[in-house]
Amino acid sequence: MITPDILGDREALALPEGSSPLLTVVVDTEEEFDWDAPFSRASTSVDSLAELDRFQGLCEEHRVSPTYVCDWPVVTSELGQQTLGTYLERGVCHLGAHLHPWVTPPHDEELSSHNSYPGNLSPDLEREKLERLTIAISERFGHAPRVYRAGRYGFGPRSAEALESLGYAVDVSPLAGFNLSADGGPDWSTLGPEPYRFGPNKALIGFPATGGFSGWLGGGAQLHKALHKPLPSALRLQGVLSRLGAFERIMLSPEGYTLTHMKRLTRALLARGTRLFQLSLHSPSMLPGCTSYARDPQERDALLARCADYLRWFREDVGGEMAALPELPQLLRSIPLTKS
Ligand SMILES: [Zn+2]
Numbered sequence: 001m002i003t004p005d006i007l008g009d010r011e012a013l014a015l016p017e018g019s020s021p022l023l024t025v026v027v028d029t030e031e032e033f034d035w036d037a038p039f040s041r042a043s044t045s046v047d048s049l050a051e052l053d054r055f056q057g058l059c060e061e062h063r064v065s066p067t068y069v070c071d072w073p074v075v076t077s078e079l080g081q082q083t084l085g086t087y088l089e090r091g092v093c094h095l096g097a098h099l100h101p102w103v104t105p106p107h108d109e110e111l112s113s114h115n116s117y118p119g120n121l122s123p124d125l126e127r128e129k130l131e132r133l134t135i136a137i138s139e140r141f142g143h144a145p146r147v148y149r150a151g152r153y154g155f156g157p158r159s160a161e162a163l164e165s166l167g168y169a170v171d172v173s174p175l176a177g178f179n180l181s182a183d184g185g186p187d188w189s190t191l192g193p194e195p196y197r198f199g200p201n202k203a204l205i206g207f208p209a210t211g212g213f214s215g216w217l218g219g220g221a222q223l224h225k226a227l228h229k230p231l232p233s234a235l236r237l238q239g240v241l242s243r244l245g246a247f248e249r250i251m252l253s254p255e256g257y258t259l260t261h262m263k264r265l266t267r268a269l270l271a272r273g274t275r276l277f278q279l280s281l282h283s284p285s286m287l288p289g290c291t292s293y294a295r296d297p298q299e300r301d302a303l304l305a306r307c308a309d310y311l312r313w314f315r316e317d318v319g320g321e322m323a324a325l326p327e328l329p330q331l332l333r334s335i336p337l338t339k340s
Contacts, residue, residue: 003190039111072104096149097168101121120156126158169205214264
């Protein structure tokens with residue numbers, strides 16, 4: 001099973017002492033597909049991009065430059081090129097790459113849940129798909145992508161090597177605090193939300209999607225470990241603690257989480273010293289009916305309102321500022337080793 005160990009040696013990074021909390025925004029920009037149906041190479045519709053202006057407009061209103069990590073069907077579609085090309089020309093967003101193996105050539109792997117996580121593919125096939133996607137983005141948009149998110153948070157043991165060789169600088173693949181191993185994905189439950197330098201040549205900055213635990217028990221590593229042992233007693237304990245509000249796993253996203261959840265997670269992490277945050281969502285949530293988070297126009301509008309409310313709260317109440325993911329290499333510093 002894939003765990004944070006596959007990231008190799010990690011050097012802790014942080015914002016310079018005294019700087020304000022920073023929020024980054026990333027959108028998994030991808031085709032609409034039915035998560036309950038088997039994976040299909042034919043599900044490549046990107047109609048939801050016609051609604052992306054709603055989100056981009058909101059970002060501009062709140063002075064945020066989001067990073068759209070784009071997958072193959074988006075990059076190769078006319079609507080994708082038009083929509084994102086316009087934002088890029090106006091200088092109001094950044095592009096990155098997002099790999100959904102089942103719709104990205106070469107189509108050499110068998111379709112399965114296991115193979116839907118790019119890091120589970122053979123290193124050669126993962127690299128080739130990533131290279132094709134990288135070239136497609138460079139050719140169509142005139143900029144080589146420097147930010148990557150693996151589809152389904154599926155980073156693998158050789159992903160860093162491929163990213164370094166293709167010129168990437170920032171990886172936002174892992175999802176801090178979540179275990180996705182039930183259908184073959186990585187177990188990121190012991191990974192925190194802080195950034196780190198990593199890769200065979202230490203050329204990459206890793207910055208997990210912000211997730212973690214809130215509640216009165218907080219996020220002690222020992223507790224996480226105890227709760228993630230695959231024992232029935234640990235699962236029962238987790239259930240009881242979660243019902244008591246002692247222990248709650250939250251991703252910083254308007255998808256499936258309320259504004260209260262998002263604020264609660266942010267406060268809990270701020271209290272533990274976290275100052276760099278990442279708000280994540282998926283482009284298909286812009287078109288009602290495409291995701292379970294926005295089944296109708298009311299739910300879609302409520303999702304957008306949660307984003308706007310959170311951005312406002314982060315700036316006004318937290319006193320935070322906005323940053324773009326490609327800026328991270330300039331913003332982050334190594335944490336000096338403290339002498340004991
Ligand atoms: Zn995706």
